[in-house]
Amino acid sequence: MHTEVLNINKNDCFLCQVDTCLSFNPFVEHLKERVQTEKTLKSEFYKYVLNKFEQDTCIDLDMHPEDAEKYREMLELIYSILTPPILNEKEFFWALSTPVPEKIFFSTDAFFDFHSSHHSGLHAVNMSQGELYSQRQKRFIYNLILERLYGFSTVSKNELLYAYVDPETGLSRYYNIQTNTQFVNIKLIGELPEISFEAIEPYINNYEGVDILEQIVPLSNFKFEGFTVITLTDITLLHALDNIRNELVNHSNSESDQYTLIIDSLKTLSENPAIEFGLLPFLTINDKLIFDTDECSQSVLITSAKEFSLAEETFYAITDDYKQNPKPVFFRSLTDDKVSKHPFLNILKQAGIKSYGIFPVYYNKKMAGIMEVYSYEEIVFYEKLLSKLQVAIPLIAQLLQNSIDQFAARIESIIKNKFTSLQPSVQWKFNEVAWNYLKKGNKRKKNREIETVVFDDVYPLFGAIDIRNSTIERNTALQEDLKALLTIIMETLTVLKEHIHLALINRLIYKCEEWFEKVNGFITTNDELILDGFLHDEVNPFLNHFRQNYPDEKVTIDRYFDALEEETGLSYVNRRNLETSMQLINTSINHYLEQAQVEVQESYPCYFEKFRTDGVEYDIYIGQSIAPDRVFDVLYLKNIRLWQLKSMAEIARLTYGLTDQLSRPLQTTQLIFIHSNPIDISFRNDERRFDVEGAYNIRYEVVKKRIDKVLIAGTIERLTQPGKIAMVYFNQTEAAEYQEYIKYLQEENILADDLEYLELEELQGVTGLKALRVSVNYEIAL
Structure with a gap:
């Protein structure tokens, strides 16, 4: 056992303000109580220890930690009573400290050695962030005062978790340091301040509130007498x-x-x-x-x-x-x-x-x-x-x-977002319908019908970004590839003719020249099928025979068969370039819309569905029935209409900016259909998608599908043009609203100052269509 003094805290400026007295008196009082209540043989030992303390002059003295060696016998008796006899003091971390833990004056070998070698490396783990050691000590003192003198129980325990990195292993070890205040008495100096628990409750376990507690209950009103018992437990595991x-x-x-x-x-x-x-x-x-x-x-x-x-x-x-x-x-x-x-x-x-x-x-x-x-x-x-x-x-x-x-x-989540129509904004409705299906269902009745998911009175918004002349581009790419393929065939046959003398070669060259002329003009789907048959039934078997039986011609003939490879061959170059360019455009548009719709959903929940065509089309539905827990107002509709117009301009600029990255030059057109009246939509279980409900609402779908190639009345000019946004509408009120949005975006330099008012040709079953058309400003930075 050691009686050398160990300083718990080097900075003791705070503790010097607290009146403390190191004394054995509280322990002696405890012994007297145990002697009266203990019925086992322990009572004899308690009497023996009590007698030793009463004969010694250490009772009723204010002792100093530095004098601990004078009282070694008394301290060892305290150790004997407070610890199980079987414990080995060389392994047991145990010590006695001043009433408010400041100086340790008696400790086991294990505790002394640990403190001496690890104290500088220890750091508290469960102290509040920013809390100083002095504030922790204050909390310790006030918890003791509130419990002993006011009867207020506190959540805080008199224990700290410390850690240090073992220099030998490099691994962290953790120790729980517990302070037992059983042998500490608090003496009141003057009158006890009156306080209510409600007044001090916010400050009891908050280290930042300790200073306020000190104003309410000054520490100068108290004196702490006795000693504390400190135990340290390795809780690493x-x-x-x-x-x-x-x-x-x-x-x-x-x-x-x-x-x-x-x-x-x-x-x-x-x-x-x-x-x-x-x-x-x-x-x-x-x-x-x-x-x-x-x-x-x-x-x-x-x-x-x-x-x-x-x-x-x-x-x-x-x-x-x-x-x-x-x-x-x-x-x-x-x-x-x-x-x-x-x-x-x-x-x-x-x-x-x-x-x-x-x-x-x-x-x-x-x-x-x-x-x-x-x-x-x-x-x-x-x-x-x-x-x-x-x-x-x-x-x-x-x-x-x-x-x-x-x-x-x-x-x-990816499957829901990328492959199905079920979105978070409408998930609640499907949950509700599914629950009703379970709740009302009769287990004995098979093949029960589930109710249709319907959203009434929602405002539709439709937008389409189309790749200009995509059909013509596909036909052109096909023609160029077929001409390249026929050229390779003719070159291959011409080389073979020099070494292989067959009249059939000249016939095949002649037929390839005929096909080249036909492909150079206009080729139909039927022509394409006949050409495939010619290649499959005549050219391929012919060349394959000579590739297998004339090794010297293999390199020449392989060039033709390599050209037939869809992923790498020369006869697919233009179609691959077209597909790659279209994919880049559509991927960029989709990525933009996926990010942009987050902004839309934040303003008011709506249903947003995209469709892949040669470009990208989308439907948006917004209304009270989509989000019944939020009050819908027409201002949300106006907000999303402005967003739609602005986003179309940004998409046009985005696709324009991709020009240098496209292996085949392509342009996009932007179209909006304005429909002011709300419609009903329902989820079609067979197609797993939403569709309009009712005869009147179907007219909206009909118009939406027919306006993509509509012409300006009295002309052969298509409404949709690259670099422009076309807005189709029926009545002037709709146009007036969008004119305000256009004017705002023109002032923002997003749209050009060239707004057109156009009458549109009559479509089958649709008359009275009009349109606004305005150019996108490409000059400002993307």
Whole structure:
């Protein structure tokens, strides 16, 4: 036991203001009570100790910590009473301190050695951020005053969690330091200030409120007498488990960071710096394992397989085999003999790993993944380590299952957003209908009909971004490719004619020249089919025969067959360039609309559906029935109409800006259909999409589908033109509203000052159509 003084806090400016007295009196009073109540043999020992204190002159004295050696016998008696006899003081962290913990004056060998060697490296873990040690001490004092003198119980406990990095292992260790104030008496100086719990409750456990408490209840009114008992407990393993548990519950970090933190906790749990951990959730698509995700990057097997280019088929075969027969496997050393029996160990050996183990992890009796234990040193796999890891396995199982669930949720979200019509803005209605179906359904009645999902009185907005002359562009690309192919055939046959003397070659060249002339003009779908037949039935068999039987001509003939490859051949160059250009335009438009609709949804929930044509078309529906919990006003409709017009201008500028990136030059046209009256829409279960409801509303769909190629009345000019936005409408009120939006965007320099008012040709069953048309300003920066 040690009587040397250990300073808990070097900065004791605050504590010198607190009146404290180191005394044995509270302990003696406690002994007297125990002597009266204790019925076992302990009472004799208590009487003996009490007698020693009463005979000694240390009672009723104000002692100094520096004089502790004078009272060694008394202090050892206190230790004997307050600790179990079986404890070894060389291993037990225990000490006595001043009433308000400031100086330790008596401690076990274990506590003294720990404090001496680690005190400078310790740092508090559970102190509030920004809280100073002096503020912590004040909170300690006020919690004691409020509990003893006012009867106010506090949430705060007299314990602190400390951590330090072990210099030998590099791993963090955690210690719980608990302060027992049982032998501290508080003496009142003067009158006790009157306070109400409601007045001080906000400040009790808030370190920033301690200064306010000091104004209400001055510390000068109190004197603290006695001593405190301090115990220190190593809770490293418990804290590591708590860290894992808290990380799973709070989800305060990204999934990748979460894996890293949990693996660090596993290393702390192992108490061996040489041991590393890997975690691999079993993510599947259509019951097939997949590993190319961030969640799988924490596995050393995965990272090593990628680094050393293990064949994908081999790796999947290994993992599938293990999944069929999962069991714990540990290799203390990766010898050549073991590598020959288990080839996958070779990549780990190349990565410098010398010991490796796999442990299957189950969640609800279903395999959720594996935990890897490995080292760059040869390690002995002790049962003690296994038992430490065993307590963490349920938490690891939860982590891996969380990854599986989150991955499945991401896949489902993509499917919903990209492939189905069900959007968050209308999800509530489908939930409601599905619940009614379950609630009202009669289990004995099969093939029950589910009610139709309907939204009444919604305002429609339609927009179309079309690639100009896409049909003509396709025909032109086809013609150019076919002419290139026929040219290659004729060149190939001409070369063959020099070495192979067959009249049939001249006939094939003649037929190719005929086709070249026909293709150079106008080619129909029927012509294309006949040409395919000519190539398939005559040209291909002819050239294939000479390629197989005349090796010297193989190189020449291969040039023709290479040209037929759809993905790389010369006879598809123009069609590939066209398709690539169209795809770039449509992808850019789709990406813009997906981002832009977030802004639209924030103003008021609406249903937004896109359709792929040669360009992109979209329908938007907005109204009270879409979001019954929010009050709808026409201002939201006006806002989305302005957004639609502005977004069309931005899309036109976006596609114009892609010109240099297009392998085939293309232009887009922008069209808006203005419809002022609300309509009803319903979800068609057979087609899995929304459609208009009722005869009147169907007229809206008819007009929408017929205006894409409408002409200006009395001319052969199409309404839609590159670089312009066309707005089709029926009545002047609609035009007046859009004129205001156009004027605003002209002032913003987004639209040009060339607004046109146009009458449109009569369409089948549709008369009275008019249009506004205005150019987009390409001059301002994109």
